[in-house]
Amino acid sequence: MQYAKLGSTGLDVSRICLGCMTYGEPDRGVHEWTLGAEAARPLIRQALEAGVTFFDTANVYSDGTSEEIVGKALRDFARRDEIVLATKVHGRMRPGPNGGGLSRKAIMSEIDHSLTRLGTDYVDLYQIHRYDHDTPVEETMEALHDLVKAGKVRYIGASSMYAWEFSKAQYTAERHGWTRFVSMQNHYNLIYREEEREMLPLCADQGVGVLPWSPLARGRLTRDWGAVTERSTNDAFGSRLYLESDRSIVEAVGRIAAEREVPRARIALAWLLHQATVAAPIVGAAKPHHLDDAVAAVELKLSGEELAALEQSYTPHAISGH
Numbered sequence: 001m002q003y004a005k006l007g008s009t010g011l012d013v014s015r016i017c018l019g020c021m022t023y024g025e026p027d028r029g030v031h032e033w034t035l036g037a038e039a040a041r042p043l044i045r046q047a048l049e050a051g052v053t054f055f056d057t058a059n060v061y062s063d064g065t066s067e068e069i070v071g072k073a074l075r076d077f078a079r080r081d082e083i084v085l086a087t088k089v090h091g092r093m094r095p096g097p098n099g100g101g102l103s104r105k106a107i108m109s110e111i112d113h114s115l116t117r118l119g120t121d122y123v124d125l126y127q128i129h130r131y132d133h134d135t136p137v138e139e140t141m142e143a144l145h146d147l148v149k150a151g152k153v154r155y156i157g158a159s160s161m162y163a164w165e166f167s168k169a170q171y172t173a174e175r176h177g178w179t180r181f182v183s184m185q186n187h188y189n190l191i192y193r194e195e196e197r198e199m200l201p202l203c204a205d206q207g208v209g210v211l212p213w214s215p216l217a218r219g220r221l222t223r224d225w226g227a228v229t230e231r232s233t234n235d236a237f238g239s240r241l242y243l244e245s246d247r248s249i250v251e252a253v254g255r256i257a258a259e260r261e262v263p264r265a266r267i268a269l270a271w272l273l274h275q276a277t278v279a280a281p282i283v284g285a286a287k288p289h290h291l292d293d294a295v296a297a298v299e300l301k302l303s304g305e306e307l308a309a310l311e312q313s314y315t316p317h318a319i320s321g322h
């Protein structure tokens with residue numbers, strides 16, 4: 001495994017982050033395709049043994065059970081000081097007033113609930129899962145700063161939003177002397193590259209580390225176009241993200257993988273790892289070989305011709321995944 005600084009911070013992260021949305025009780029929350037504790041724990045252990053130290057979850061994943069499973073496994077298999085544990089806040093955790101969003105009240109409650117489920121007294125990276133258009137950004141940024149000062153959170157990060165929204169939040173924090181976001185977790189992969197227009201140049205300029213979510217386009221980059229799996233048939237969110245015109249890119253991944261005699265996932269992840277702002281793709285691993293491929297991708301160098309072949313047939317997409 002290789003390690004990199006997260007953006008301009010001093011924080012070391014493994015260049016593969018394990019996406020823990022895959023782990024959670026399938027009868028809780030909206031993802032029926034998740035793995036419960038018994039199936040998840042060996043994968044978390046395998047990731048640790050391969051040198052992965054960076055784990056991403058969220059309060060909403062499987063209604064909090066992802067945090068519970070991941071927290072327990074990391075307590076059992078790892079040393080807390082070596083792990084970079086990331087979670088998120090914003091999604092709705094219960095019906096009714098103050099059940100979601102980024103008000104001071106919601107943030108202060110949700111961090112405590114996350115810490116309880118994770119079984120730890122701090123989170124390394126606390127991310128806002130989306131922008132909250134119904135709460136003043138000053139309120140959100142001051143509340144996040146207070147969590148850092150209270151020792152409950154080491155760094156703060158953000159996830160999918162427009163570049164102007166991210167910029168506004170950062171400059172609001174700076175104007176008040178509050179903590180700024182150090183990372184952007186956004187939707188970025190070979191078949192969704194809209195982030196290259198505004199968000200990635202902003203992150204490069206501001207020293208923000210990029211953590212792409214769904215780096216394999218939720219599996220589409222790993223197999224023939226049209227091939228289905230149990231997850232893909234039950235992935236309502238994922239089914240809205242990609243276009244028929246993406247097929248030629250999936251075919252290019254297949255061609256290069258065949259030439260190199262490696263699984264396609266390695267090629268698609270290696271392409272992301274070649275992008276300058278990317279600190280660590282957040283990979284979803286439901287099987288042992290998914291982890292093997294992610295770890296191997298870190299060492300795979302693509303040639304200039306291969307990078308160009310992967311990029312050349314990209315078709316612009318409408319903004320999605322915010």
Ligand SMILES: NC(=O)c1ccc[n+]([C@@H]2O[C@H](COP(=O)([O-])OP(=O)(O)OC[C@H]3O[C@@H](n4cnc5c(N)ncnc54)[C@H](OP(=O)(O)O)[C@@H]3O)[C@@H](O)[C@H]2O)c1
Pocket residue numbers: 018019020021022056057129159160185186212213214215216217218219220222229230231232263265266282283284285286289290291293294
């Ligand atoms: N911030 C956000 O809004 C947001 C949104 C989405 C995700 N995330 C984060 O990003 C993480 C990853 O998301 P994701 O699971 O959608 O990412 P992904 O890595 O694009 O997709 C994972 C899926 O790809 C397939 N796959 C992975 N490795 C493979 C391999 N080596 N060979 C063949 N197939 C392979 C599997 O699909 P099958 O199971 O179908 O075989 C697996 O479930 C999440 O766990 C979460 O932490 C964040």
